[in-house]
Amino acid sequence: MKLLITGGGGFVGARLARTLLARGTLAGGRIEQVVLTDIAPPPADLLADARVQARTGPLLAQTDALRTETFDGVFHLASAVSGECEADFELGLRSNLDSTRALLDALRANVAAGGKVPRLVFSSSVAVFGPDAAVPLPKLVAxxxxxxxxxxYGTQKLVCEHLIADYTRKGFIDGRAARLMTVTVRPGRPNGAASSFFSGIIREPLAGVESICPVSPDVSHPMSSPARTIDGLIAVYEASREQFLGRLGMNLPALNVKVSDMLDALEQVAGRKVRQLVRFERDERIAGIVANWPGGATAERAARLGLKPHENFAEIVQQYIDDCKALPTAAQTLKAIQ
Amino acid sequence: MKLLITGGGGFVGARLARTLLARGTLAGGRIEQVVLTDIAPPPADLLADARVQARTGPLLAQTDALRTETFDGVFHLASAVSGECEADFELGLRSNLDSTRALLDALRANVAAGGKVPRLVFSSSVAVFGPDAAVPLPKLVAxxxxxxxxxxYGTQKLVCEHLIADYTRKGFIDGRAARLMTVTVRPGRPNGAASSFFSGIIREPLAGVESICPVSPDVSHPMSSPARTIDGLIAVYEASREQFLGRLGMNLPALNVKVSDMLDALEQVAGRKVRQLVRFERDERIAGIVANWPGGATAERAARLGLKPHENFAEIVQQYIDDCKALPTAAQTLKAIQ
Structure with missing residues (x-):
């Protein structure tokens, strides 16, 4: 089978590609080719795999060519992140809405020309939820x-969910929107997401670097580890239409934790000195965005697919440490505990 | 003040224009100019009003020019109807989604160049609601x-609701989405809407013409008369942001009636012989679409704006008859009762 992963050079996309290539199969089919599109090239280990073809550049510039290419499956992960979209409205519309629309139309054109109807998993987000004057936000979003x-960002994700549902209803694709929880701990540098600090307050202290938490320790948030997020995307792909249950977006499992719980877990795994590298300094812009996010989420439909959140945040911290240890950069990323 | 009505040549748009011109004011401002855009020219009485400027052609072809034109207010009613959008997927995307996006971007560009932030009322639809495998449809949609x-059609309306909410949040427009109930009785010929028969089973018998009802007499549906629909659009325009309550779409008031209630009302107003001109002949395509529509709606937010549905369907039949009597075509449209 031939797969397309948009955003395949990014953290979630590259990890998904790595996981799929290691499995070798998906939904009973043998994975023969994986096309990764992204604005930056994927990591070297992926480029070294003969099954991988990388295409670098904005997705929107690549969709015309996709009209004549048949894919068995698509993981559509490419996206500008929340902070970027707030700062640059046009960027968000172009990267998140226009690119998705053009991708869907390319897949539709290919089906109209006789190609197979592709299965598509879309990475939506818990950011579709928020409080509105007419509708208070529940404690846990379902x-x-x-x-x-x-x-x-949340608007564009929700709009894409509904477009994908309608393209699916019309039989142009077999689409499923999975709402990702905040993926923590992300490796590397902080990014433009307003949620970036949720990873930073774990990642930076483990590297012996001070980190600033811009919100109160009482702030609660639905989290998922990178590995469980990938498990979720794959399970949603492999589900039958009946198992997916309808066409509306599905929440992926979340561990609902407070910032203070995260830091307790960090201390439990890595010690008191590491925890003390986190300093609280309120950032009104970030705190304002986060105040409109749900404090937690439930995921009933995902549970029926056998998907579960982590039991506690210490597991997530430990997963990050184990991931780092496998890399040549371990000495740097885990400086404080080595 | 200068107003734009897209779809201003259509039934609802022309009636809205007529009502606004007769009032002469809107939200405390004097109406000096009303621009009507539509694929067909507006009725002659509107063209004869010195305040009216008609622009004929697809909205999408007109939005570039709108980038340098400042409007105080916009009623965005232009839309392909549900049956058309099911039959021609591209038409729906172009007429309902791309055109709205281009209009919003034109208004945004004008604001960015120093123009006043326009107030915008969008005619969304009760068609945003439906049953999904994961979420049953309630008896009444709220x-x-x-x-x-x-x-x-419903997907495109919902997507536009969310885009308008986000453009509003960003301060590019002051937008409000009002969900229209099925407008009955529409004059003229049947149109491509799957709901067209709801008007046909009243309009045709009154003209002495047989009409076919494609669904069971037990089918219940949320209706609104043309006059109450116009009242709703104007009240939503005139509401303050606080009165509108948030940014999500608002249901306009509905009279929830069964087809059999509609025919009882027709008989009550126009007699048994007129009612007998309606014949039941199931159309699976129409019945299938209607089966996914809600049987009724509530409108709590609209009620706070003082908006109410009709008390009974006989009022709606009588309103249609009174409207017809005012026109030179009365002899034809009311043939069965004159």
């Missing part, structure tokens, strides 16, 4: 909570 | 019911 996005 | 559109 699959059937009324979305009221409070960011352009 | 303002806060989770939308799960089952048509491309």
């Amino acid at each position: 699959d059937d909570t009324l979305p009221a996005p409070q960011t352009s | 303002d806060d019911t989770l939308p799960a559109p089952q048509t491309s």
